[in-house]
Amino acid sequence: MQKNxxxxxxxxxxxxxxxxxxxxxxxxxxxxxxxxxxxxxRINLGLDLKGGTYLILQVVVNEAVSSETDHTVxxxxxxxxxxxxxxxxxxxxxxxxxxxxxxxxxxxxDQGSKLRSIVSDRLRxxxxxxxxxxxxxxxxxxxxxxxxxxxxxxxxxxxIRRRIDALGVAEPTIQEHGLGDYQILVQLPxxxxxxxxxxxxxxxxxxxxxxxxxxxxxxxxxxxxxSQNGGFLPTNTELVLDKSVGAKAxxxxxxxxxxxxxxxxxxxxxxxxxxxxxTNQPYVKFRxxxxxxxxxxxxxxxxxxxxQEPSPYLAIVLDNGVIEHAIINTEIRDEGEIEGGFTNxxxxxxxxxxxxxxxxxxxxxxxxxTVGASLGADSIHAGVKAAVFGMxxxxxxxxxxxxxxxxxxxxxLFLNLVxxxxxLGWSGAxxxxxxxxxxxxTVGMGVDSNVLIFERIREELRNGKAPSAAVDQGFGxxxxxIIDTHVTTIVSAFILFLFGSGPVKGFAVTLTFGLFxxxxxxxxxxxxxxxxxxxxxxxxxxxxx
Amino acid sequence: xxxxxxxxxxxxxxxxxxxGFSLIFSVAGLxxxxxxxxxxxxxxxxxxxxxxxxxxxxxxxxxxxxxxxxAGLHNARIQRFGSAANNEELISLEQKEIxxxxxxxxxxxxxxxxIKALDPNPPQxxxxxxxxxxxTLRDILATxxxxxxxxxxxxxxVRQILDFRNQRGVLKSIDELQGVVQPPVLxxxxxxxxxxxxxxxxxxxxxxxxxxxxxxxxxxxxxxSLAGMxxxxxxxxxxxxxVAAVVAVFHDTLITLGAFxxxxxxxxxxxxxAILTLVGYSMNDTIVVxxxxxxxxxxxxxxxxxxxxxxxINQTLxxxxxxxxxxxxxxxxxxxxxxxxxxxxxxxxxxxxLIGTYSSIAVAAPMLVAYQDWRSGQSGRGTIGPASSTxxxxxxxxxxx
Numbered sequence: 001m002q003k004n005x006x007x008x009x010x011x012x013x014x015x016x017x018x019x020x021x022x023x024x025x026x027x028x029x030x031x032x033x034x035x036x037x038x039x040x041x042r043i044n045l046g047l048d049l050k051g052g053t054y055l056i057l058q059v060v061v062n063e064a065v066s067s068e069t070d071h072t073v074x075x076x077x078x079x080x081x082x083x084x085x086x087x088x089x090x091x092x093x094x095x096x097x098x099x100x101x102x103x104x105x106x107x108x109x110d111q112g113s114k115l116r117s118i119v120s121d122r123l124r125x126x127x128x129x130x131x132x133x134x135x136x137x138x139x140x141x142x143x144x145x146x147x148x149x150x151x152x153x154x155x156x157x158x159x160i161r162r163r164i165d166a167l168g169v170a171e172p173t174i175q176e177h178g179l180g181d182y183q184i185l186v187q188l189p190x191x192x193x194x195x196x197x198x199x200x201x202x203x204x205x206x207x208x209x210x211x212x213x214x215x216x217x218x219x220x221x222x223x224x225x226x227s228q229n230g231g232f233l234p235t236n237t238e239l240v241l242d243k244s245v246g247a248k249a250x251x252x253x254x255x256x257x258x259x260x261x262x263x264x265x266x267x268x269x270x271x272x273x274x275x276x277x278x279t280n281q282p283y284v285k286f287r288x289x290x291x292x293x294x295x296x297x298x299x300x301x302x303x304x305x306x307x308q309e310p311s312p313y314l315a316i317v318l319d320n321g322v323i324e325h326a327i328i329n330t331e332i333r334d335e336g337e338i339e340g341g342f343t344n345x346x347x348x349x350x351x352x353x354x355x356x357x358x359x360x361x362x363x364x365x366x367x368x369x370t371v372g373a374s375l376g377a378d379s380i381h382a383g384v385k386a387a388v389f390g391m392x393x394x395x396x397x398x399x400x401x402x403x404x405x406x407x408x409x410x411x412x413l414f415l416n417l418v419x420x421x422x423x424l425g426w427s428g429a430x431x432x433x434x435x436x437x438x439x440x441x442t443v444g445m446g447v448d449s450n451v452l453i454f455e456r457i458r459e460e461l462r463n464g465k466a467p468s469a470a471v472d473q474g475f476g477x478x479x480x481x482i483i484d485t486h487v488t489t490i491v492s493a494f495i496l497f498l499f500g501s502g503p504v505k506g507f508a509v510t511l512t513f514g515l516f517x518x519x520x521x522x523x524x525x526x527x528x529x530x531x532x533x534x535x536x537x538x539x540x541x542x543x544x545x
Numbered sequence: 546x547x548x549x550x551x552x553x554x555x556x557x558x559x560x561x562x563x564x565g566f567s568l569i570f571s572v573a574g575l576x577x578x579x580x581x582x583x584x585x586x587x588x589x590x591x592x593x594x595x596x597x598x599x600x601x602x603x604x605x606x607x608x609x610x611x612x613x614x615x616a617g618l619h620n621a622r623i624q625r626f627g628s629a630a631n632n633e634e635l636i637s638l639e640q641k642e643i644x645x646x647x648x649x650x651x652x653x654x655x656x657x658x659x660i661k662a663l664d665p666n667p668p669q670x671x672x673x674x675x676x677x678x679x680x681t682l683r684d685i686l687a688t689x690x691x692x693x694x695x696x697x698x699x700x701x702x703v704r705q706i707l708d709f710r711n712q713r714g715v716l717k718s719i720d721e722l723q724g725v726v727q728p729p730v731l732x733x734x735x736x737x738x739x740x741x742x743x744x745x746x747x748x749x750x751x752x753x754x755x756x757x758x759x760x761x762x763x764x765x766x767x768x769x770s771l772a773g774m775x776x777x778x779x780x781x782x783x784x785x786x787x788v789a790a791v792v793a794v795f796h797d798t799l800i801t802l803g804a805f806x807x808x809x810x811x812x813x814x815x816x817x818x819a820i821l822t823l824v825g826y827s828m829n830d831t832i833v834v835x836x837x838x839x840x841x842x843x844x845x846x847x848x849x850x851x852x853x854x855x856x857x858i859n860q861t862l863x864x865x866x867x868x869x870x871x872x873x874x875x876x877x878x879x880x881x882x883x884x885x886x887x888x889x890x891x892x893x894x895x896x897x898x899l900i901g902t903y904s905s906i907a908v909a910a911p912m913l914v915a916y917q918d919w920r921s922g923q924s925g926r927g928t929i930g931p932a933s934s935t936x937x938x939x940x941x942x943x944x945x946x
Binding site: 056058178181365366367368369370371372377378379381382383385386387389390391393394397398400401402403433434437438440441443444445447448451452455458459477480481484485487488489491492493494495496498499500504507511 | 546547589597711745746747748749750751752754755758762763765766767769770771772773774777778781814815817818819821822824825826828829832833835836837840860861863864867868871872874875876877878879881882883884885886887890891894
C-alpha cells in the first residue's frame with residue numbers, strides 16, 4: 001500500500017515536471033520577466049491576443065478550369081484540322097458560369113466519329129455529348145474539374161507562401177480554410193501595416209506572351225472592334241486593355257490578341273529586376289525554360305518582320321492588361337526583357353511575383369481583420385487578471401469550506417491548469433480568446449468534480465461509514481457522474497472541433513484536453529492525496545473535510 | 546462548514562412557478578428578437594466594417610457622425626468602448642454603407658475614408674504618427690537618417706516609438722516621445738510627422754459571404770453537438786433523459802440569446818464560444834441530477850418518480866449551489882475585470898450560469914416527471930389515470946445499468 005502510493009506520487013511529479021517544461025521550457029533566469037518571456041515563447045497566442053492581420057481569400061477557381069478548357073479549345077481546332085474534319089466553330093458559349101463546357105459546331109454528321117476519337121484518345125478528362133442542331137458538347141468531367149479547382153487552391157497557397165516569405169513577414173499561417181469552399185486563410189502576426197503585403201498577395205501576376213493581331217491596330221471600345229471586324233470578333237481572340245506607359249495619353253484603347261498565350265509566367269525559369277545602362281530605366285530580365293524557349297523560338301522565327309506571316313507583333317500581358325506591345329524584330333529563344341515602364345519598386349515586385357509563381361486564378365478578399373497590438377495586450381492583461389482573481393477566490397473558498405480536503409482540491413485545480421497550459425506548449429496549439437473560454441469551463445468542471453466527490457464523502461460519513469470506506473464510496477459513486485458529465489462534454493467538443501470554424505475549434509481543443517487533465521487530477525491525484533492522508537491516520541480519527 | 550444539510554424542499558411543487566418564470570423570459574426574449582431589437586449580430590456574422598478609434602480628446606458622437614455623413618459613410622453606428630475616460634469609440638458600418646469601396650478594394654480604403662472624415666485637413670506632406678506602421682516609419686527615418694547609422698539600426702528606434710505609442714493608445718503630440726528617442730530622432734520625426742489626435746486600434750471587415758458561412762457553421766456545429774449529447778445520454782440513460790437535457794439546454798440558449806436581444810448587445814464569434822461554454826456547463830449540471838435520479842430509482846423501489854426526483858435534487862443541491870456559486874464567481878470576476886473585449890463574452894456566461902443551474906432543477910427534472918405522467922395517462926386512458934404520486938409508470942422512466 002505504502003509503496004504503491006510512493007510509485008503513484010513519483011508518477012504524478014514526473015507528469016508535473018513534464019508539463020511544466022511544456023509551459024516554460026528552461027527559463028533563462030529565475031526572475032518574473034524571464035519566466036514570462038519563457039512562457040510567451042512556448043505558448044502560441046492567437047492573433048486576437050497578440051495582434052496582427054487575418055485575411056480570408058476566395059480563390060476564383062473557375063478561372064483555373066477556364067484556362068484549362070481554353071487550351072483544349074485550341075488543341076481541338078488543331079486536331080480537327082489535322083484530321084481533315086471540317087467545322088465552323090469550336091468555342092465556349094458561357095465561359096463565366098460553365099467554364100467546363102466546349103461546343104463544337106458545324107461538323108458534318110459523318111465526321112462526328114473523328115471528334116469522338118480525338119476526345120476519347122487524347123482528351124481522357126472530357127466527355128462528348130451530342131448537342132442541339134448537330135453540335136457537339138465537349139465537357140470536362142466533374143472529377144477532373146474538381147481536381148483542377150483543388151490544385152488551384154494548393155498552387156495559390158504555395159505562391160502566397162513564397163511571396164510572403166520573400167517579403168520577410170515572420171511566422172505567417174497560410175492554409176486552406178473551411179470545408180471545400182476554395183478559401184484560403186492567411187494570418188500575419190504582428191503585422192501593423194498590411195496594405196503592401198495584401199497588394200502583393202492578391203496580384204495574380206499572370207504574365208503572358210501573346211500573339212497580337214491586326215498589326216497592332218487599337219480599338220476604342222468593343223463595339224468599335226466588332227464593327228471593324230465585320231460584326232464580331234474572330235473566334236478565340238480577345239480584346240485586352242492597354243495598360244502600358246503610353247496608354248494614359250492615348251485614352252482607353254484595346255488590342256486584339258490571340259486568346260491562348262504562346263508562353264506564360266509558369267514557363268519563366270527566372271526573372272530579375274535590372275536597369276538599362278544608358279537610360280537608367282528599370283526593366284525585368286527573364287529566362288524561359290528549355291521547352292518553352294523552343295516554343296517561343298518557333299513562334300518568333302515564323303512571325304517576325306522578315307517573314308510573310310501576318311501581324312508580327314507580340315503583346316506582353318500582365319493580369320489582363322497589355323503592358324508592352326512591340327514588333328518582333330528577330331527570333332527570340334529563351335531570354336528576353338520586359339520594358340513595361342517600371343519603377344525600381346514595381347520591377348522588383350513583378351520579378352518576385354513571377355518567380356514565386358503566378359496565381360492560377362484570381363483571389364477575392366472575403367474577410368480582413370486587424371487587431372492592434374495594444375488591443376491584444378489589453379485583452380490578455382484583463383483576461384489573466386480576471387482569471388487569477390476568480391481562481392484565487394475559488395481556492396480560498398474551497399479551503400474554508402472543506403478545510404483539509406480543500407488542499408486536495410486546490411492542488412488538483414492547480415495541476416489541472418499546469419497540464420492544460422503544458423499541453424498548449426507541447427502541441428503548439430494556439431490559445432485564443434475563445435480558448436480562454438474553454439479554460440474557464442475546464443476550471444468550472446474541475447471544481448465541480450471535487451465538489452461532487454467531497455459532498456459524496458461527507459454524505460457517506462454522515463451515514464456512519466469509517467473514513468477510508470467513505471472515501472472509497474465517495475470516489476466510486478462520484479466517478480460514475482464524473483464520467484457521464486465529462487464524456488458528454490468531450491463528445492460535444494469533438495463535434496465542435498469537426499464542424500466549427502477557427503475560433504470555435506480553439507475552444508474545443510482547450511476544452512477537450514482540459515477535461516482529460518481534469519479526469520486525471522480530480523480523480524486520480526486527489527485520490528492519491530486522500531490515501532496518503534488516510535495511511536497516516538489512526539483508526540477512528542476523523543477526516544478533515 | 547456546511548451550507549445545506551438534509552434539505553427537503555418540494556421543488557416539483559413549484560413547477561408551475563418555474564414554468565411561468567421560464568415562459569416570461571423566453572417569450573420576452575423572443576418578442577424582442579422578432580419585434581424589437583432583432584438578433585443583434587456583430588460585424589463578424591453580419592458583414593460590414595468595424596473600426597476602433599481611440600481619441601486624444603473626449604470625442605463627440607454627433608460630430609463623428611456628421612463627419613462620417615459628409616464623407617459619404619452613412620448610418621454609421623457609434624458606440625462608446627470601455628469607460629468614458631478611455632476616449633474610445635467603435636465605429637461600425639453596415640455592408641451596404643461601404644460605398645464604392647467593396648471589400649476587395651480593402652480595408653485601407655474604409656480606414657482612409659474614416660481618417661479623412663475625422664481629420665479633414667491634415668498638414669500637407671506629413672504623416673500621422675498615430676497611423677504609421679513599422680515599415681513606413683522605418684523607411685522614412687532611414688531616409689532622413691538623423692543618427693547617421695545603417696538603415697537597419699532604425700528597427701530598434703521604430704520599435705521603441707511604436708511600443709510607446711501602442712501603450713499610450715494615442716499620442717497627443719510628437720513631443721510626448723521626448724525621453725523615448727534621442728533628440729535628433731525627435732527633430733526628424735517633427736519634420737515628417739504630426740499627431741492627428743486619434744489612432745486606430747483594430748479594424749475588421751467581413752464580406753457577406755463569410756458572415757453567412759459563419760452563421761451557418763456556428764448554428765450547425767451547435768446543433769450537431771446537441772445531437773451528439775442526446776445520443777450519448779440516450780445510450781447511457783434513456784431517450785427521455787437525453788430529450789429533457791437537450792430541452793433544458795435549448796431553453797438556456799434561448800433565454801441567453803433573448804438577454805442579448807433585450808439589451809441590444811452584439812453577438813460575436815466570442816459570444817458564440819461563451820454560449821457553447823454555457824451549453825456544456827448546463828448539460829453538466831443536468832447530468833449530475835440525472836445521475837442521482839438513476840441511482841435512486843434503483844434503490845428506492847417504493848417511491849414515486851416525483852418523490853425520487855425531489856429527493857435527488859435535494860441530495861445534489863449542496864453540490865449544485867457550490868459549483869454554480871464558484872463558477873459564477875470566476876465568471877463575475879471576468880465580467881467585472883475582464884475589460885471591454887471580453888464584455889459580451891462574460892455577459893453571456895453570467896446569464897448562462899444562472900440560467901443553466903436553474904434549468905437543470907426547474908426544467909430538465911420536472912420534464913422527466915411530466916413525461917411519465919403523460920405516459921401513464923395514455924396507458925390509463927378511459928379509466929381514471931393514476932396521479933404522478935403513484936409508482937405505476939415508474940418502470941417507463943427507468944434506468945439502464
